[in-house]
Amino acid sequence: MTNINESGGADVNLEILPLLPVRNIVVYPFMILPLFVGRESSIQSVKSSLDNYNRLIVLASQKDISVENPAPEEIYNVGTLAMIMRERSLPDGRVKILIQGLSKVYINEFIQEGALYRVRIKKVENIVPKIDNIALTSLMKLAREQLEKLIAVGKTLSPDILMVLEDIQDPGRLSDLIASNLNLKVEEAQHILETLDPVERLHRINRILSRELEGALLQNKAQQENQNSLLKNQKESILRERIRALKSEFAEENSGKGDEFAEIREKIKNAQMPADAEKEVLKQLSRLEKMHPESSESSILRNYIDCVLEMPWASASEDMLDLVNAKGILDEDHFDLEKVKERILEFLAVKMLKGKSMKGPILCFMGPPGVGKTSLGRSIAKAMGRSFVRISLGGIKDEAEIRGHRRTYVGAMPGRLIQALQQAKTNNPVIMLDEVDKLGSDYKGDPSSALLEVLDPEQNHSFRDHYLNLPFDLSNAMFIATANTIESIPHPLRDRMEILYISGYTEEDKLAIANRFLIQKQIDENGISNDVIKFSDESVINIVRHYTCEAGVRTLERSVGNVCRKIAKKIACGDMSVHLITAKMVEEMLGPPLYNKEDEIDLDQKEIGVVTGLAWTPVGGEVIRVETRKMKGKGLTLTGHLGEVMQESARTAIGLIRCQAKEFGIDEDFFDKYEIHIHVPAGATPKDGPSAGITIATAIISLITGISIQKNIAMTGEITLTGKVLPIGGVKEKALAAMRHGVKKIIIPWSNQKDLVEIPKEFHDKLEFVCVRTIENVLAAALSESIGLLKKGKKKRGMSNSEGVASVDHIESFPSDIPIAAAKG
Numbered sequence: 098m099t100n101i102n103e104s105g106g107a108d109v110n111l112e113i114l115p116l117l118p119v120r121n122i123v124v125y126p127f128m129i130l131p132l133f134v135g136r137e138s139s140i141q142s143v144k145s146s147l148d149n150y151n152r153l154i155v156l157a158s159q160k161d162i163s164v165e166n167p168a169p170e171e172i173y174n175v176g177t178l179a180m181i182m183r184e185r186s187l188p189d190g191r192v193k194i195l196i197q198g199l200s201k202v203y204i205n206e207f208i209q210e211g212a213l214y215r216v217r218i219k220k221v222e223n224i225v226p227k228i229d230n231i232a233l234t235s236l237m238k239l240a241r242e243q244l245e246k247l248i249a250v251g252k253t254l255s256p257d258i259l260m261v262l263e264d265i266q267d268p269g270r271l272s273d274l275i276a277s278n279l280n281l282k283v284e285e286a287q288h289i290l291e292t293l294d295p296v297e298r299l300h301r302i303n304r305i306l307s308r309e310l311e312g313a314l315l316q317n318k319a320q321q322e323n324q325n326s327l328l329k330n331q332k333e334s335i336l337r338e339r340i341r342a343l344k345s346e347f348a349e350e351n352s353g354k355g356d357e358f359a360e361i362r363e364k365i366k367n368a369q370m371p372a373d374a375e376k377e378v379l380k381q382l383s384r385l386e387k388m389h390p391e392s393s394e395s396s397i398l399r400n401y402i403d404c405v406l407e408m409p410w411a412s413a414s415e416d417m418l419d420l421v422n423a424k425g426i427l428d429e430d431h432f433d434l435e436k437v438k439e440r441i442l443e444f445l446a447v448k449m450l451k452g453k454s455m456k457g458p459i460l461c462f463m464g465p466p467g468v469g470k471t472s473l474g475r476s477i478a479k480a481m482g483r484s485f486v487r488i489s490l491g492g493i494k495d496e497a498e499i500r501g502h503r504r505t506y507v508g509a510m511p512g513r514l515i516q517a518l519q520q521a522k523t524n525n526p527v528i529m530l531d532e533v534d535k536l537g538s539d540y541k542g543d544p545s546s547a548l549l550e551v552l553d554p555e556q557n558h559s560f561r562d563h564y565l566n567l568p569f570d571l572s573n574a575m576f577i578a579t580a581n582t583i584e585s586i587p588h589p590l591r592d593r594m595e596i597l598y599i600s601g602y603t604e605e606d607k608l609a610i611a612n613r614f615l616i617q618k619q620i621d622e623n624g625i626s627n628d629v630i631k632f633s634d635e636s637v638i639n640i641v642r643h644y645t646c647e648a649g650v651r652t653l654e655r656s657v658g659n660v661c662r663k664i665a666k667k668i669a670c671g672d673m674s675v676h677l678i679t680a681k682m683v684e685e686m687l688g689p690p691l692y693n694k695e696d697e698i699d700l701d702q703k704e705i706g707v708v709t710g711l712a713w714t715p716v717g718g719e720v721i722r723v724e725t726r727k728m729k730g731k732g733l734t735l736t737g738h739l740g741e742v743m744q745e746s747a748r749t750a751i752g753l754i755r756c757q758a759k760e761f762g763i764d765e766d767f768f769d770k771y772e773i774h775i776h777v778p779a780g781a782t783p784k785d786g787p788s789a790g791i792t793i794a795t796a797i798i799s800l801i802t803g804i805s806i807q808k809n810i811a812m813t814g815e816i817t818l819t820g821k822v823l824p825i826g827g828v829k830e831k832a833l834a835a836m837r838h839g840v841k842k843i844i845i846p847w848s849n850q851k852d853l854v855e856i857p858k859e860f861h862d863k864l865e866f867v868c869v870r871t872i873e874n875v876l877a878a879a880l881s882e883s884i885g886l887l888k889k890g891k892k893k894r895g896m897s898n899s900e901g902v903a904s905v906d907h908i909e910s911f912p913s914d915i916p917i918a919a920a921k922g
Contacts, residue, residue, distance in 0.1 A: 113215050113217050114146070114153055114155050115142040115143075115145045116176075116207070116216045118157060118172055119158055120159050121283060123290055124176075125198055125273040125274070127274070128198040129197045129198075130196065132193070134194060138166065138213060141213045143192055143194060146181055152181045155204070156177050156179050157176030157204060158173050159172055160172065162283070172204075175287070177200070177201060178218065179196040179197060179199055182195045201293075202221060221293065226294075226295055233299075236299045236303065237271055243306035244258070244306060246310055247309055250314060267295070273290075273298075276290075276305075285305070288301070289301060365379060365382070368405075368408075371568065374405070377566075378405050381401065381402060385398045397509075401504060401565075404511060408519060408565070410524070412524060414482060414526075420442055420445055422480075423480040423481065426476060426480040427476055427477070430479070431476055434469065436597060437597050441480065456554045458575060459578075460578070461580060462577065462578070464600060465717040465830070467648065468600070468602065468649040469649070471579060473599075474579075477575075481575070483525060484521040484523050485521075486527075487529040488528065488529065489532060490536050493537065493544050494537040494538060494544065495542060495544065496544050497542070499513060499551070500562060501564035504564060509564055524570065526575075527574070534580035534581055534582055534583070549590060551576070558571070581715040600648070601648025601649065601718070601829075601833050602648065603857070607637075610650055611637045611641075616637075622661075623658065623661040623662055623665045629668060632660075632678045633677060635680045639683045640657065642690075643690030643693065644692070646692045646837075659686065660687070664676050703807065703808055705799050706725040706800030707722060707725070707796060707799075708799065709721070709723075709838075710723050710789045711812065711832075711834060713827030717830050718827060718832070720834050720835065720837075723776075723789065723793055724796070725774065726773075726800070727774070727800055727801070732772050733748065734775070737776050737778060737779075738784060739784055742786055743784055745787075746787050746789055746790040753816065753819070754801070761801075763802065777789075787815040788813045788825040790815045790822075790823075791812055791813070791815075791869075791872065792814075794875070795876065795880075810844070811840045812843065812845075813845060814845060814846040822847065822871060822875065824848035825845075825846060828852040829856055831843070832860050840864065842867060843864055843867065847869060847870045849868065850868050
């Protein structure tokens with residue numbers, strides 16, 4: 098049997114194994130290498146080894162590599178027992194194997210069975226070295242050193258072999274490993290294999306290494322001499338030719354560059370930029386001329402110069418100063434918005450009188466979504482004959498977005514303002530800063546602070562972008578910002594803008610806007626002729642009331658577009674009849690009503706402890722319900738996702754009522770017996786603000802006294818602990834929400850009388866405004882019957898039958914300098 102011992106060799110007794118003759122190579126023990134087997138007999142030997150001999154096979158070298166089928170006498174009788182570690186069949190019929198040499202063997206007998214050779218082998222016994230260890234160590238050290246020198250002079254060997262040799266202490270194995278890495282002839286390599294004495298084998302290896310090292314040194318010397326033997330005139334000829342070629346190439350490049358740089362210089366002079374800016378750009382151009390065109394810095398500098406040349410240094414559009422034409426354009430594009438239109442006409446009038454020295458205004462349109470803030474900016478630019486560019490600021494947190502990146506950063510680019518001016522191609526465009534209230538801030542900076550310089554007329558004449566690093570005059574541009582809420586705009590930024598409030602639209606406004614703008618726009622966008630579709634006023638009102646709930650008209654436009662698409666489908670199917678859109682058809686096309694104000698809040702019933710309030714949101718006014726209930730216990734419970742300010746209003750109302758319990762006809766120990774629960778639907782919507790103070794106080798007093806609230810009434814106002822009613826904001830938006838829900842009477846603070854001047858006439862036709870100073874005035878106007886001291890006719894807090902409560906039917910009925918007529922409480 099053939100057994101592999103612990104050292105990796107093989108214990109071989111007389112045994113028969115397959116033979117694989119190899120050409121042009123000698124395989125040594127412990128050697129691992131791939132072999133490509135192509136001869137039929139060799140392939141059969143490999144298969145026989147794999148199938149019958151535990152992957153063992155004998156490798157022996159051929160004496161003549163040209164013989165295809167060697168006879169036994171043409172094969173060396175000393176070979177290597179090996180193991181096939183891996184085998185793979187190739188597409189061309191050959192077999193690739195990975196073998197590892199195990200030990201040397203004698204071939205005693207060749208046995209041929211057809212094309213298959215098998216051999217009887219005998220183990221080669223290891224010979225113990227007959228010299229002392231010191232001499233043996235010296236021989237091994239010499240072999241390692243010579244191999245290291247051979248690698249150093251350029252012999253192509255793996256550098257890792259030196260580390261492997263350091264770990265080998267057996268002289269025979271050391272010799273075999275070195276021999277396997279030298280490119281020896283088969284005869285010489287076979288002679289090393291057949292040398293059994295390890296010391297003799299090591300001597301042979303050292304002689305071979307000395308010979309190889311000497312040959313390598315001679316070869317290097319010859320190559321060096323050949324290089325040095327070039328004639329001087331040949332060297333000069335080659336160098337001269339190279340210099341001539343380089344000069345020619347350099348001249349061609351400079352010729353093209355010269356024309357290009359001359360053109361850039363001409364553009365710089367014609368740009369009419371300030372002297373300091375022109376000097377700086379010419380300086381950068383001189384640097385660019387000296388740079389290699391392929392360098393990265395050259396590309397950065399070229400982009401910078403191109404960016405400077407794209408700036409509209411002296412390019413300005415001519416303002417259209419025809420006020421009649423400008424007013425016509427504004428009226429044609431937008432309905433109502435008289436204040437904004439008047440402000441633009443004022444600017445044009447002053448511009449006409451003062452001339453070009455006037456700086457552009459900085460306006461901020463404040464209002465809910467969908468009321469036309471952004472589109473109004475386009476109309477203003479159109480009316481003035483200027484270019485219009487829009488910069489969206491929503492979500493911007495990096496100051497560099499406004500002021501640009503410094504050129505030292507990879508991928509640096511100018512800020513959005515500079516890009517907008519390049520896009521406008523004029524230095525006096527209308528620039529819209531959209532969603533200025535949505536600016537953020539983080540560790541990279543505060544963009545709102547960067548806007549302070551932009552929106553300051555005293556500073557923006559020399560705005561310096563980080564990328565350009567040149568002053569640019571922004572004072573000729575007209576800046577228009579848009580926002581939904583003023584609270585989220587930092588005060589310094591707010592202080593630099595002229596705020597123009599744009600409130601939501603009434604039902605009549607939306608009808609007019611739909612008839613004048615939206616319906617025709619959707620008809621055109623959906624490819625329908627005006628001859629085949631007509632919208633009745635009832636259909637538009639139905640859409641406004643039951644399919645939209647907004648201050649603007651975006652959802653209204655989408656709903657009209659939905660109806661138009663359904664009509665377009667009918668027309669495409671062959672129905673060419675005239676389609677008159679009625680309220681009933683709207684419901685058939687859009688489905689059941691989405692909003693039913695009567696179902697949400699029932700204002701036609703008198704309720705106890707339930708009061709309708711008015712709130713302001715960024716998207717317009719809203720109607721809220723304040724519900725109160727009492728139960729045995731003690732304390733106050735607040736639900737409905739109320740904010741801190743609204744919770745404090747509830748506590749203030751409780752404190753006020755407890756302090757004046759006797760005056761309101763309430764038992765002083767009521768709050769020791771009952772717990773008050775205040776709820777404001779809908780619970781999932783966050784609510785906050787002080788304007789629900791009088792609403793909460795009225796609801797609690799109604800609950801405790803059992804007196805119901807009058808029908809179709811709503812209120813808004815902040816309450817103090819002493820019972821005074823303080824002013825609030827958003828009166829017009831709240832009044833609009835009240836109209837949408839069918840409210841007939843609105844209670845507002847006395848100090849908000851001034852806001853009634855801004856409310857259109859149609860509001861006063863449908864709403865009664867009651868102005869109050871104290872909680873007693875509120876109760877007198879809201880409760881269905883008098884309570885406490887009010888019932889006795891006592892006067893508190895300066896209230897009388899002729900003051901404190903004012904009802905106004907028409908704002909035109911009184912001049913601005915005369916107090917509103919007081920109604921009895």
